[in-house]
Amino acid sequence: MKVLAAMSGGVDSAVAAARAVDAGHEVVGVHLALSRMPGTLRTGSRGCCTIEDSSDAWRACEKLGIPFYVWDFSERFKADVVDDFFSEYAAGRTPNPCMRCNEKIKFEALLDKAIALGFDAVATGHYAKIIELEDGTRELHRAATWTKDQSYVLGVLNTEQLAHCYFPLGDTPSKDLVRAEAAERGLSVAQKPDSHDICFIPDGDTRGWLAEQIDMEPGPILDDQGEQIGEHEGAQAYTVGQRRGLKLGRPAPDGKPRFVLEIRPKENTVVAGSRELLDVDIITGIRLSWAGPPVAEAATGEWFEIDLQIRAHADPVPAKAKVVEDEDYQILVELAEPLKGVAPGQTAVMYQGTRVLGQSTIDSARSRHYQPA
Incomplete structure (x- = not known):
């Protein structure tokens, strides 16, 4: 089978590619350039898709003896993930950019290009399993261990995409075993920290980033009875369930914390109330x-x-x-x-x-x- 290994620069994708090679497949590694202005270095485990990540992916492919390419998907990423992110917040919704990236970039744009180039499957380092039924159809299942299971972020995959997906880590009981395997193989990413937070907001300051992208104006914070209890700096920067950052001028009658219950972007209003609500x-x-x-x-x-x-x-x-x-x-x-x-x-x-x-x-x-x- 001809396999395109999506190489993020992390340990999971490196070991997934290695296992694909061991399985006898013809493997080619590709790293996706998703930002036109990538940071040179990651800040600890924050962010991903940096120049450092690209170099790590290249070194892994060199070690495995497979070809390596970088594909520029930055325009598609900006349109389908970044622009979608702040347009959703502007509409008072709370998007999941990782889901959108999997849907639009890794398993649509990437997979479409891979198939067009003659590849049979795209391999990634996701912890999930694909089970093939007797009639040839495929189902997506949780990984062997729920502590590392990533099937949630793959829930956007459809039947046609599952037919061309390959998840070599699905049966691995723990991440520690993956790191140990990487070390045994001499892969330099064996102890590299996992990335977290939103990759295009590497400092983790979502509110500050949104303030630069969306026109925000002060407005009222109401309680669940419609009485004003405070003022916000922009309704779009809040999300349902949020507690921190409300800066209310008066305590609740019962003395308990208040949480964001609702965002009304058209009225530029935030509604807050008790946890029970x-x-x-x-x-x-x-x-x-x-x-x-x-x-x-x-x-x-x-x-x-x-x-x-x-x-x-x-x-x-x-x-x-x-x-x-x-x-x-x-x-x-x-x-x-x-x-x-x-x-x-x-x-x-x-x-x-x-x-x-x-x-x-x-x-x-x-x-x-x-x-x-």
Whole structure:
């Protein structure tokens, strides 16, 4: 099999490429240049896609004896990930740029180009598994160990994309074993820190970055009864569930902290209230996609049981869902137990056991205690 190994410059992608070579595949490494002005060095474990990462990816390919290329996807990344990020915040939603990058860059732009060049599959260092059924169709499943499972961020993959995905680390029990294997292979990235935070905001100051991209104006912070309790510097910089940064001028009547309940960008208003009011029971979703064959109930509109996960490292919660024909949303989810701080714009990934069924973008989240305007 002819395999294109996506080389981030980290230890996971390096070992994934090495295993693809060991499996006898014809492997070519490629690093994606996603920024036109990449930083020369990473700051500890913050950020990724820097010149340092590109050099690390090249050294790994040299060690493995495979060709190495750099592909410039910076324009596509800016349009599909960066611009989408601040337009979503400007609309009062909380986007997940890593999901959008996987959807639009790593498993759309990259995969399309790989197939066009004659590659059979794209290999990445994600911790997830693909199971092929007797009829040849593929399903996406959690990795062998849930502590490193990354199936959530792959929930955007569709059936056609799964047919060309290759995840060599899916059965690996721990990251420590991957690092040990990298060291045994003489890969210089064996002890390189994992990247975290948003890659195009490497200092981690999302609010400061948004302030440079979006026109913000001061406005009122209201309580859940509509009474003004403070003032903000720009509603778009807040997200549902946020506690820090509210700077309210008066304490709550019960003396407990307040949290952001709602953002109203058209009114430039933030609503804050008690933690209890963050409980969400009903979620509606848009941009629905299936990771493999849809469940049978998708065609009939019947309810089906799922576990729902709304963040990469969150615990899934039991729920039931049904596909609906509605002009505002495509799927309705009723939670068996409430979730807190669910924000429009987040990604809701559906599971049955270890299988990833698919995902949708949260359009609304409702609570029996508090109804957003």
